[in-house]
Amino acid sequence: MNIYFLRLCWKNIWRNKRRTFITVNAIGLGVMALVFLRNYYDSFHEQVIHNIIRYHSGHLAVSMKDFEKNNSAQLFIKNSNPLTEWLKNQENILAMSERVVFSGLASSARGSTNVMVMAVDPEAESKVTDFANRITSGTFFADHKDRSIVLGSKAAATLNADLGSKIVLLTQGVDGSIGNELFLVTGIFETSSEADKSLAFIQLKEGRSIISLEEKNAHQLAVVLKNEDLLNEFRTEFELLEGKEPHVQMLSWKELQRPVVAMIELDRAVNRMLMFLILGVAALGIANSILMSIMERTREFGVMLAIGTAKEEVIKMVITETLMLTGVGVVLGNLFGVLITGFFNQVGFDLKWLTSKDFVIQGAVVQTVSYPTVRFYNSLVVTTVIIFLALIVSYFPARQAGRLTPIKALRSH
Numbered sequence: 001m002n003i004y005f006l007r008l009c010w011k012n013i014w015r016n017k018r019r020t021f022i023t024v025n026a027i028g029l030g031v032m033a034l035v036f037l038r039n040y041y042d043s044f045h046e047q048v049i050h051n052i053i054r055y056h057s058g059h060l061a062v063s064m065k066d067f068e069k070n071n072s073a074q075l076f077i078k079n080s081n082p083l084t085e086w087l088k089n090q091e092n093i094l095a096m097s098e099r100v101v102f103s104g105l106a107s108s109a110r111g112s113t114n115v116m117v118m119a120v121d122p123e124a125e126s127k128v129t130d131f132a133n134r135i136t137s138g139t140f141f142a143d144h145k146d147r148s149i150v151l152g153s154k155a156a157a158t159l160n161a162d163l164g165s166k167i168v169l170l171t172q173g174v175d176g177s178i179g180n181e182l183f184l185v186t187g188i189f190e191t192s193s194e195a196d197k198s199l200a201f202i203q204l205k206e207g208r209s210i211i212s213l214e215e216k217n218a219h220q221l222a223v224v225l226k227n228e229d230l231l232n233e234f235r236t237e238f239e240l241l242e243g244k245e246p247h248v249q250m251l252s253w254k255e256l257q258r259p260v261v262a263m264i265e266l267d268r269a270v271n272r273m274l275m276f277l278i279l280g281v282a283a284l285g286i287a288n289s290i291l292m293s294i295m296e297r298t299r300e301f302g303v304m305l306a307i308g309t310a311k312e313e314v315i316k317m318v319i320t321e322t323l324m325l326t327g328v329g330v331v332l333g334n335l336f337g338v339l340i341t342g343f344f345n346q347v348g349f350d351l352k353w354l355t356s357k358d359f360v361i362q363g364a365v366v367q368t369v370s371y372p373t374v375r376f377y378n379s380l381v382v383t384t385v386i387i388f389l390a391l392i393v394s395y396f397p398a399r400q401a402g403r404l405t406p407i408k409a410l411r412s413h
Contacts, residue, residue: 034382099125122142
């Protein structure tokens with residue numbers, strides 16, 4: 001294939017500028033839409049995963065078997081200190097938080113509500129979750145005062161509580177006793193999720209005290225890794241850990257949040273279906289352009305065959321012209337797809353106009369505004385698929401052109 005042949009093919013695709021313009025537009029718009037949508041979906045899924053990790057259990061959670069099913073206070077890890085020390089010494093761990101978790105009744109002078117109480121070390125928890133950054137009033141145990149409690153905004157509204165309000169927590173201890181303590185509200189958080197009306201934080205030592213739990217015991221160890229790709233490798237190391245109790249388990253966020261994983265997979269399936277539809281439209285545009293070109297140039301192909309041009313050369317010419325046409329559309333589509341992604345990365349792409357309701361997944365409200373990022377892998381995938389599709393679509397019309405006989409072709413006009 002010499003430079004003269006390529007120049008001839010390039011001139012041929014511009015002989016009918018209107019048809020070329022329409023075809024390039026169809027390909028370009030399809031590529032642009034696919035690149036942007038794939039970038040958006042990937043960023044949206046990452047945002048959902050980030051919310052789950054930063055408002056629930058981190059990448060991994062160590063607990064007794066079946067604890068996550070019912071959050072029973074009786075299912076605690078006996079002597080969690082060895083596990084805690086082992087986790088702290090792992091270089092792949094970014095943060096770890098030891099937790100005591102139990103349900104109880106929170107009461108004030110003006111109301112009462114059921115809450116899930118999470119007793120934590122404030123500094124460690126701040127590195128695992130984002131609750132400390134969602135404080136709208138007060139602090140997240142900044143002064144470490146005894147008998148402090150941090151409430152969700154809706155729970156505080158139900159209790160008619162504000163900073164300095166007195167809250168009584170009533171719960172059952174692990175030994176069957178009744179735990180009853182008075183706390184002062186020192187912080188209120190808001191996350192736009194179910195946690196705002198059902199979650200309360202107290203300090204770790206006071207959580208153990210109210211449910212009569214020994215100091216070395218805990219319900220859950222939440223772990224955040226430096227990189228999620230290390231998740232399976234880290235779990236394998238944990239399973240081989242010597243001295244670990246057989247009833248202690250480590251679950252990933254995917255196992256803890258199966259509905260979220262199912263939602264993401266369903267979303268990806270819908271994305272793939274949309275991709276096939278767009279590719280189908282692009283393929284029809286390419287096929288239509290090739291067929292029209294062959295019909296208009298039947299006499300031309302007849303002349304070429306009559307003067308000795310090989311049938312393979314005719315087939316190669318049609319395919320090359322199709323690839324050139326597709327290449328122009330792909331380049332423009334990728335360019336605009338990247339530009340649109342970059343634009344919405346700065347201003348955000350909001351789905352709020354599609355619905356008046358919040359997107360709630362496992363009790364967490366997913367932010368409707370997403371900031372897609374440019375991922376050149378998506379551009380590479382879309383480009384490869386479009387070019388492959390163009391080859392398939394162009395081959396059969398090209399072979400038909402190569403089968404023309406000079407006499408019939410010359411008599412077509």
